[in-house]
Amino acid sequence: MIYLIRHTTPLIEKGICYGQLNIDVTDSFEAEASQIQQVLPADIGQVYSSPLMRCHKLASYLFPGQTIHLEPALMELACGEWEGVHWDAIPSEVIDPWMKDFVNVAIPGGESYTQMHSRVTQCFTRIAEGPKPVAIVTHGGVIRSILSHITNTPLVDSFGAFKISYGCVMQLQAGATGLLHETLHHITTEKEQHKPSNFKKQG
Numbered sequence: 001m002i003y004l005i006r007h008t009t010p011l012i013e014k015g016i017c018y019g020q021l022n023i024d025v026t027d028s029f030e031a032e033a034s035q036i037q038q039v040l041p042a043d044i045g046q047v048y049s050s051p052l053m054r055c056h057k058l059a060s061y062l063f064p065g066q067t068i069h070l071e072p073a074l075m076e077l078a079c080g081e082w083e084g085v086h087w088d089a090i091p092s093e094v095i096d097p098w099m100k101d102f103v104n105v106a107i108p109g110g111e112s113y114t115q116m117h118s119r120v121t122q123c124f125t126r127i128a129e130g131p132k133p134v135a136i137v138t139h140g141g142v143i144r145s146i147l148s149h150i151t152n153t154p155l156v157d158s159f160g161a162f163k164i165s166y167g168c169v170m171q172l173q174a175g176a177t178g179l180l181h182e183t184l185h186h187i188t189t190e191k192e193q194h195k196p197s198n199f200k201k202q203g
Contacts, residue, residue, distance in 0.1 A: 001133040002172040002179070003040060004143045005062070007054040008032040009166045015086050015197070019079030019110065019141075025054050032167045032187070033061045039169050039184040046134040048127055050074040050142070059137040073123035076139035080110025087196045095196065103155045113141075113155050120145045128179075140164045150179040 009032065011024045040062065049059035051070040059068045082090055098105045106112040124146050127134060136146075144158040150172065153161050164170075169185035 001041070002128060003044065003133065003135045003184075004146060004168075004170040004172065005036060005040075005058065005135060005137045006140055006143055006164055006166060006168045007050075007052075007058050007137065008036075010054050013086075014192070015088065017079050017082045017085050017087055017090075017194075019077040019083060019107075020052065020075050021079075021083045022053050025057060029057070030061075033058055035187075036167050036169055036185055037062055040135070041133060044133045044135045046127075046131050047137070048074065048134065049137040050076070050139060052076070052139075055137045055139065059135075062137070063135065071123055071127075073119040074136065074138045074142055077107075077113065077116045077141045078110040079107050081108045082110070087194070090196070099195065113145075116141065117145045117148070117155060121149045124149065140168075143168070143170060147181055150181065 007025065008029050009026045010018065011026050012018050012021075036058070044063065046069070047059055047063045047066050048069045048071050049055045051072060052075055055074075056068065056070065087095075094108070098107055103113045106115065120142050124136070127136060143164050144162050145155070147153065147162045147170070148155055148158045151161075163186070165187045167185065167187050168183065171182045171184050172179045173182075174180075
């Protein structure tokens with residue numbers, strides 16, 4: 001079994017762009033983390049985590065005494081010049097090309113979804129070939145990327161196809177046609193904002 005775990009609620013104002021910004025988590029951390037802990041088995045032997053604080057902190061809480069393997073490839077999308085900037089403050093002439101094709105267009109000073117997907121899937125394949133059960137504590141974009149990879153879902157459709165809340169736990173297990181995924185834990189929280197508030201989907 002492979003368990004994909006998203007970090008708990010981050011301590012940041014809604015609407016701020018934060019990919020690899022190393023932010024902390026809110027005061028509800030222990031309550032959220034204890035709920036996650038309840039759906040995880042006790043026999044997880046390998047733990048991998050994004051090195052960003054919001055993930056490493058959760059991995060250390062969930063798996064005390066275990067070695068946490070920090071993997072830079074499991075970090076969220078690199079948002080480059082937009083890190084820490086409110087989405088609505090990014091000039092339209094700068095953000096429009098990315099919004100029209102976020103899969104292939106890189107954020108200035110950062111990366112595209114395709115570039116993130118490449119590093120994530122290489123790392124995931126290596127982890128999946130290793131000992132199990134294994135836990136991967138990471139970010140929403142990374143989990144969507146992994147799920148797109150195992151289900152052959154186009155990256156452009158991944159946000160609509162996979163609902164990944166803060167603290168979400170996905171279980172992956174081998175099936176006849178590949179890895180199957182199941183949601184073990186999901187919290188309905190207020191809608192996240194990862195694009196300008198006035199953005200309308202193209203076409």
